[in-house]
Amino acid sequence: MDQENSILPVSVDLDPPIPSNEMERIMALVDFDLDYMDLNKSFADLTKLAAKVAGTSISLINLIDSFTQWSVSSYGIDIRQMPREESVCQYTIMEENSDGFEVEDLSKDERFKDRPFVTNAPHLKYYFGIPLKVNDDLALGALCVLHDDYKSLSAEKKEMLEIIAGEVVNRIKIHQAVANLKRTVQETNSIKNRVAHDIRGPIGGIIGLAEIIQMQGDSNKLEEVLDFIALIQKSGKSVLELADEILSHNFDLTGGVMKRAPKDHEFTLSTLKFKLEDMFNPQAITKQVKLELTATAPFAEIPFPKNKILQILGNLISNSIKFTPSGGIVEVLLDMEVLDQQKILQFKVRDSGVGISPEKIAEILRGGTTSSKGTSGEKGYGFGLNLVNHLIKGLKGRLLIKSDPGEGTEFEFILPLA
Structure with missing residues (x-):
């Protein structure tokens, strides 16, 4: 069964649990700067193992951000995401559930009995989740097992699931270490290219000087000096050719702009557009909101570091969907300006939603906004826009907000890149 686009919001009167x-x-x-849509290969063996250990039909590895629970790996069900307030794992990440959170019958629990995955197929009953903790206090999400019938897990099986959850966290840490290493390699290559560029001038000067001396040398009969200078000239040209080779290696200079294929730790405007479509179209379809994304030319294929951009735009898009009523539209514009050696990313998220008052805008930009409900009663957690503002400031960027109550909102995110 394809659950990806079939999970509809339900009205839940209980306040969501917040650590x-x-x-x-x-x-x-x-x-950790994770790409939630590209982790399944890393964890597929662990979700399968968890289901086999527990004897359940379903196992999930879920990461929970400000608005959404992302199923980065699944076994026994095809699901990628659901609203955070709909999830069971939101209870598992609470500090008091460090040893696991168990629900013997979801259909008899007031918190979960009306959930679509309980009342409709696959009619789940049993749940057991282990928090994915990076230290004693911080849980990124949960490893959970679910079943459509009653289950009872022994202490030994629960302990084995804890071990699997620990391995999930270890792989997340390894993923971050590899990503950091790739960024370091990229920075090293950039330094190498700059050094090669910097030596062109001095070596070119040596060659020019050698040519001048060589031109004047016949009248002074400096045969031995000329031979030595010829060697300098030859060596200098060789180094200059090497510098040119380093500068042009694996690059296609088109219109004065450096172009190449993006690496694993990079986006282009085009790849970012497709990623955002995959991630947030299900939310928009569920809310019956039209989501339009545009990557503008001519720099749509120029690579740039991922560097938490997915998390920033993801929170802005989720927020706009949340506060746009059914039948509305959320537009996302991805643009880049190239000035000499600097790139400037310019992203806009524009919606036809309920709008924001000037007082609320000032509160957001101060980093002190509080939670509010969406147009369909979605629960808010009060951290999404705070997080966006914090991340943008950390990247030396700017967040601009234009809005009037009832007239929609436009978020603009400007980020300079060296």
Whole structure:
């Protein structure tokens, strides 16, 4: 069964559980800078193992951000995401559930009995989740097992699931270490290219000087000096050719702009557009909101570091969907300006939603906004826009907000890149 686009929002009167260290928890998740849609291969063996150990039909590895629960790996069900307030794992990440959270019958629990995955196929009953903790306090999400019938897990099986959850966290840390290493390699290559560029001038000067001396040398009969200078000239040209080779290696200079294929730790405007479509179209379809994304030319294929951009735009898009009524539209414009050696990313998220008052805008930009409900009663957690503002400031960027109550909102995110 394809659950990806079939999970409809339900009205839940209970306030969502929020860990006391929620901002620190979300920042820890953001610091890993994970691509939620590209992790299944890393964890597929662990979700399958968890289901086999527990004897359940379903196992999931879920990461929970400000608005959404992302199923980065699944076994026994095809699901990628659901609203955070609809999830069971939101209870598992609470500090008091460090040893696991168990629900013997979801259909008899007031918190979960009306959930679509309980009342409709696959008619789930049993749940057991282990928090994915990067330290004693911060849980990124949960490893959970679910079943459509009653289950009872022994202490030994629960302990084995804890071990699997620990391995999930280890692989997340390894993923971050590899990503950091790739960024370091990229920075090293950039330094290498700059050094090669810097030596062109001095070596070119040596060659020019050698040519002048060589031109004047016949009248002075400096045969031995000329031979030596000829060697300098030859060596200098060789180094200059090497510098040119380093500068042009694996690059296609088109219109004065350096172009190449993006690496694993990079986006282009085009690849970012497709990623955002995959991630947030299900939310927009569920809310019956039209989501339009545009990557503008001519720099749509120029690579740039991922560097938490997915987390920033993801929170802005989720927020706009949340506060746009059914039948509305959310537009996302991805643009880049190239000035000499600097790139400037310019992203806009524009919606036809309920709008924001000037007082609320000032509160957001101060980093002190509080939670509010969406147009369909979606629960708010009060951290999404705080997080966006914090991340943008950390990247030396700017967040601009234009809005009037009832007239929609436009968020603009400007980020300079060296």
